[in-house]
Amino acid sequence: MALTSAVTPGADLSSQARVEEMQATGVTPAVEIAGLSFDYGERRALNGVSFAIARGEIFGLLGPNGGGKTTLFKLISTLVPMQQGDARILGFDLRSDTIALRRRLGVVFQHPSVDGKLTVAENLAHQGRLYGISGSRLRARSTLMLEQLGLSARAGDLVETLSGGLKRRVELAKSLLHEPELLVLDEPSTGLDPTARREFLNYLSDLRDRQGVTIVLTTHHMEEAERCDRIGVLHEGKLVAIAPPADLKARVGGDVVAIYARAPEELREKIATQMRVTAVLVDGILRVERPRGQDFVRDVVDMFGDEIESVTFGKPTLEDVFVHLTGQRFHAGPAEQA
Amino acid sequence: MSEAGLQAGTLWLREITRFCRQRSRVIGSFLQPLVFWVLLGAGLKASFKPAGMPAGMDYFQYLYPGFIVLVLLFTAIFATISTVEDRREGFLQSVLVAPISRATIVMGQALGGTTLAWVPSCIFLILAPLAGIHLSVGAAIFAALIMLIIAFALTCIGLTIAWKIESTQGFHAIMNLILIPVWLLSGAFWPIDGAPVLLRWTMRLNPLTYGMAALRESLYTGNRGEMGSLPSIALSVAIAIVFAVVTFALAARTARRAAAY
Numbered sequence: 001m002a003l004t005s006a007v008t009p010g011a012d013l014s015s016q017a018r019v020e021e022m023q024a025t026g027v028t029p030a031v032e033i034a035g036l037s038f039d040y041g042e043r044r045a046l047n048g049v050s051f052a053i054a055r056g057e058i059f060g061l062l063g064p065n066g067g068g069k070t071t072l073f074k075l076i077s078t079l080v081p082m083q084q085g086d087a088r089i090l091g092f093d094l095r096s097d098t099i100a101l102r103r104r105l106g107v108v109f110q111h112p113s114v115d116g117k118l119t120v121a122e123n124l125a126h127q128g129r130l131y132g133i134s135g136s137r138l139r140a141r142s143t144l145m146l147e148q149l150g151l152s153a154r155a156g157d158l159v160e161t162l163s164g165g166l167k168r169r170v171e172l173a174k175s176l177l178h179e180p181e182l183l184v185l186d187e188p189s190t191g192l193d194p195t196a197r198r199e200f201l202n203y204l205s206d207l208r209d210r211q212g213v214t215i216v217l218t219t220h221h222m223e224e225a226e227r228c229d230r231i232g233v234l235h236e237g238k239l240v241a242i243a244p245p246a247d248l249k250a251r252v253g254g255d256v257v258a259i260y261a262r263a264p265e266e267l268r269e270k271i272a273t274q275m276r277v278t279a280v281l282v283d284g285i286l287r288v289e290r291p292r293g294q295d296f297v298r299d300v301v302d303m304f305g306d307e308i309e310s311v312t313f314g315k316p317t318l319e320d321v322f323v324h325l326t327g328q329r330f331h332a333g334p335a336e337q338a
Numbered sequence: 339m340s341e342a343g344l345q346a347g348t349l350w351l352r353e354i355t356r357f358c359r360q361r362s363r364v365i366g367s368f369l370q371p372l373v374f375w376v377l378l379g380a381g382l383k384a385s386f387k388p389a390g391m392p393a394g395m396d397y398f399q400y401l402y403p404g405f406i407v408l409v410l411l412f413t414a415i416f417a418t419i420s421t422v423e424d425r426r427e428g429f430l431q432s433v434l435v436a437p438i439s440r441a442t443i444v445m446g447q448a449l450g451g452t453t454l455a456w457v458p459s460c461i462f463l464i465l466a467p468l469a470g471i472h473l474s475v476g477a478a479i480f481a482a483l484i485m486l487i488i489a490f491a492l493t494c495i496g497l498t499i500a501w502k503i504e505s506t507q508g509f510h511a512i513m514n515l516i517l518i519p520v521w522l523l524s525g526a527f528w529p530i531d532g533a534p535v536l537l538r539w540t541m542r543l544n545p546l547t548y549g550m551a552a553l554r555e556s557l558y559t560g561n562r563g564e565m566g567s568l569p570s571i572a573l574s575v576a577i578a579i580v581f582a583v584v585t586f587a588l589a590a591r592t593a594r595r596a597a598a599y
Contacts, residue, residue, distance in 0.1 A: 077435050080597070102437040113432035117356045129348035130436040132341040174432065 028091035030055050030182050030214035031076065036085035037237075038071050045071040047237035048085070053216060053230075055181075058208055060228035061218040062318065067234040069218040070110075073186045076216065077107045090182055103131065106180030106213075110187040114170050116160030120151055123159055123170060124177055131178040145173040149203070165196035172203070183207070185217040189224055201227050222318045231318070235326045245318060252316035252324045255293025259286040259300065260309045267307050274303065283329045289316075342445075345438045349446025350453065353417065357454050367413040368458040372465075375405040379469075402469040403553045404526025407546070409459040410489045411521055415513050417451030418496030422506050441590040444497055448586060451493035452486065459485050471557055481556040487578045488549040492517070494585035501592045524550040530568075548577035 031053035038046040046068045053059045061069040074080045076089055078098045087094040092101035114123050121142060128138040146152045149169045154162060159170055168191070175183060183204075189197040201224060207213045217224065225231050226245050233241040233248070241248060259279070261267045264286050268279045271286070277296070279286040290296045293313045301311065316324075323329060357363060379398035424430040433443055460482055466473050473481070495517065503509050523537070524546040530538055541547050552574035568574070 079431070079435055099437045099439075102435060105435070107432065107435045109428060109431050111428040111431070113428045113430075115352065115356070115429050117359050118352065122352075122355065126348050126352055127432065127436075129344050130433060130438055132344060132437070134344055 027055065028088065029053060030057065030090060031059075031216065032086075032088045034086045036072075036075065036087055038068075038075065038080075038083050040071075044237055046075075049234075049237075049239045050085075051232055051239060051242055053214065055214050056208060056212045058204065058215045058227070058229045059217075060225045060231045061216070061234055062220070062225045062231050062322070063218075063234035064220060064322075066236075068237040069234045070186060072234070073184060073216075073218045077105065077184045077186075078102055079107075103178065104181045106175035106178070106183040108171050108175045108183070108185040108188055110190050112167060112171060114159045114167060114174065117158065119156050119158055120146070120162070120170055120173075121155040124173060127174045128177050133178060141177050141179075145177055149173045164191045165193070165199075168192060168196070168200065172200070176207075180213065182214045182216065185215070187219060187221075188217055189219070189221055194223075197221075197223070225318050233322065233325060235322075235328075240325050241321075248318065248321045249316045252320050253289040254291030255289070255296075256314055256316050256320045257288045257290060257293050257296055257300075258312045259288070260284075260311070261286060261304075261307050262309060263307065267304060270304060270307075271300065275299065280323075280327065282323055282327065287320075287323060289320075289324065342439070342442045345436075345442050346446035346449060349433070349443065350449045353420065353447070353450025354453060356420065357417075363416055367416055367454075368409060368461060370412060371405045371408040372462070374408070375401055396470070399469045399471060400529075401527070402466070402471065403550065403557055404521075404524075406459050406462050406485065406553065407488060407524065407526055407550055408521060409462050410455045410485060411492055411517055413455035413458055414451055414489060414492040414496050415517065417454045417493060418447075418500045419506055419509060421447055421497060421500035422503060422509050426504070426506075440593040440596075444494075444501075444586070444590045444593045447497055448490060448493050448589065451496065452489045455489040455493060456482075456486055459489070466557070473557065477556055481553060484549065484552045484556055484575065484578065487575075487582050488546070488553065491545075491549065491578070491582040491585045494582070494589040497589040498585070498592045501589065501596045520544060520546050523547070525554070526550060545577060545581040548574040549581065552578050 029052045031051075033052070034050045036046055036049045037044065049068070049072065061072055063069045071080075075082065075087065075094065078094070078101060082095050089101055090104050092098075092104075094101070115126070118126065124142045124145060125138060128134070128141060133141060143152075146155050149172060151166070151169055151173060154166065159167060162170065168188070172188075175185075185204075188204075189200055192200060204215055204217075205227070208215055217228070219225050228245065230242060230244050231248060232239050241251075259267070264281055264284055268281055268286055271277050271279045271288075277288060277290070279288045281287075288296060288300075297311055297313050301308065319329075379401045383396050383398045421430075424433075463473075463478060463481060463485070466478075496513065499509060499512050499516075503512065523541050523544045525541060530541050530547070533541060548569060551568045552571060555568060555571045555574065569577075
């Protein structure tokens, strides 16, 4: 699907307009990507992706594992070299200006990058020196980061003795030590319990509000995605939609009804012929998008009650958006099953 | 301090800090060659005198510099294993996205590994009187400097492999296949002069032979007459230095080409 047809005109006016305004006034957007493709040998991980992210935006890359979001993360974070297409991050060409870009870029990886055998403070000092920060500035920045992330009391503890949530905070402190303008995070809430996840997301919002840091995160976690200003949905290496979460949900026609039946295919045909309603079979579950879903639930139970095991009904979630866009279910990753 | 110096320095400091917190590594790397030396040297001393060994020297003494190099070898291997672990466990990710060149990363790692290999070998050096070698302060410092050069070169070989390989098992296999033979063929176990022609030439082509020769000569300064036909000290030191520079360039090139994941 071409990018232009995927973006409903006017659906995401605020951020899209901000990107255009910035381009017009000469302020470079945080991220400008055009025709980006990436292959791992024979396998195409990204296929002609184009989009822009405004400064100060919280932008989520949503998609199932294998959708291409981690590859996009690796490209933006300068971890892998560019192959095809063009990308400017904070105005720096991703092909030629990576060292200059790295000074302004903070990166949080999905897998821990802290050294468990070093203390929290030592990890921060090490990180600072890698970015050329030393002496009194290093001490001041470390102290501030430890305070902001509530790690001051644990500064002298070996990182391997910390809980998962605290380790995650050390990762964040590390990535923010050199005051980056853009923070890129790969599945930031992996391994966090719901409370810790909420705190983590609150901190990111604060960071944007107070310091204007642009935040780009990859996620397969719906709660995380809902907190973003805009979401880019990646499916099989392509960007299938880009819009604020509410607009994406509005694209689903009304309510979402899921019907669990013993013989779903038979029931689908009966619903089509007798009710003139299109149901889509996704992973053995019949999905129907209807305005006034409660009426449909009543009717379908009246007519086919014997064949139905259960029916659920609700407002569309981003998961429904994903099914709506791709006709496939969004497979939960290990973090979500935990 | 320059930024590259600060960056390499922090990588060095981290290696040292980690090492000091894993004390079994310190002890293991030093004790293993010591036990080998004592057992082999003591066992072979009475009955074994390889051809080409200088007059007035017993095998215990002959093996001594060889086992100093073995200490360097073991500790350099251990130090570079941490590079494989850093890649696997994720620590290296954040180094790779920092504004630092791959050559600087390798320099930091190499200096760390060199220090970790060098310090235990210096402790080994203190045991020289046990081998019947009485070192002047000057000779000891000279020997220690040569050990530093050898340590750097061996660490760089380890890093070249570590940046290529993804598992520590594979690393062990390759290290044993490459480094142990290089050590055996460096004149650590037997003098060049006594070896068959083919082996003699292999030994002469082995760059470590010259580091070993330089160390041997530094330990026996004043007794050079006993040394047989070792290459001259100037040539040995020069080749040892070239060896260190070349292995570093090789490690830096491998790191530059290594994919990040």
